Amino acid sequence: MATMDDDAIADAFLVEVRPYSVPVILEEYDQRWPARYEAEATAIREALGAKVLRLEHTGSTSVPGLAAKPVIDMLLLVADTADEAAYVPALEALGFTLRVREPDWLEHRCLARRVEDGAPHSVNLHVLSPDRSAVEIERILAFRDRLRTHDDERAHYERAKRELAQRRWKYVQHYANAKSDVIEEMIARALDAR
Numbered sequence: 001m002a003t004m005d006d007d008a009i010a011d012a013f014l015v016e017v018r019p020y021s022v023p024v025i026l027e028e029y030d031q032r033w034p035a036r037y038e039a040e041a042t043a044i045r046e047a048l049g050a051k052v053l054r055l056e057h058t059g060s061t062s063v064p065g066l067a068a069k070p071v072i073d074m075l076l077l078v079a080d081t082a083d084e085a086a087y088v089p090a091l092e093a094l095g096f097t098l099r100v101r102e103p104d105w106l107e108h109r110c111l112a113r114r115v116e117d118g119a120p121h122s123v124n125l126h127v128l129s130p131d132r133s134a135v136e137i138e139r140i141l142a143f144r145d146r147l148r149t150h151d152d153e154r155a156h157y158e159r160a161k162r163e164l165a166q167r168r169w170k171y172v173q174h175y176a177n178a179k180s181d182v183i184e185e186m187i188a189r190a191l192d193a194r
Contacts, residue, residue: 024165024175026067033061036072036121044076044125047090053077053130058140060161063147067158071122075140081107081129095119106133139187146190153186 037057045052059073060066078087088098091111095118100110109127113119128137147154160182169175 026165027070028067029065040123043094047094048087051078051087058144062144066154071124074125076125076127077130078127081109081127106136142190143187146186157182
């Protein structure tokens with residue numbers, strides 16, 4: 001997701017955005033996170049069939065050894081994210097809620113399930129289309145792969161996350177924005193190495 005100010009957050013989110021004025025809670029890496037991703041991926045593939053062009057475990061829970069917020073981040077590629085009728089109803093039937101619509105940023109969509117709403121675990125499902133988002137998709141996967149293969153980068157990122165998690169944020173998106181400089185440096189190194 002692009003760096004967002006308060007107005008952009010309010011515009012993009014389709015659900016009420018509540019202030020998140022508590023420290024972000026990071027948990028030590030949980031060996032169950034990959035299995036949780038696989039369970040979600042299986043359900044999504046069954047629900048959408050051939051509409052799933054690609055599905056990846058992304059975010060910090062996809063990196064062994066990295067502390068993270070206990071939210072499984074996933075990247076789903078579909079032919080056209082703007083054609084919500086083609087995939088959103090099937091995902092809603094699985095308990096997902098369309099929370100973010102960003103037509104001005106790659107037609108990004110984000111659906112979510114939350115423990116506090118009765119889900120077995122929390123999930124962010126980011127939806128992009130290869131035709132509109134090829135560069136961003138490469139960046140997301142390069143960052144994940146860099147963290148998986150470079151212990152020094154993973155440790156540096158975790159230190160930054162832990163420091164930022166101690167601050168109070170109006171919205172969790174502000175925490176995500178604050179990590180941008182560190183993330184961009186790592187993505188640049190990852191893409192240069194490819």
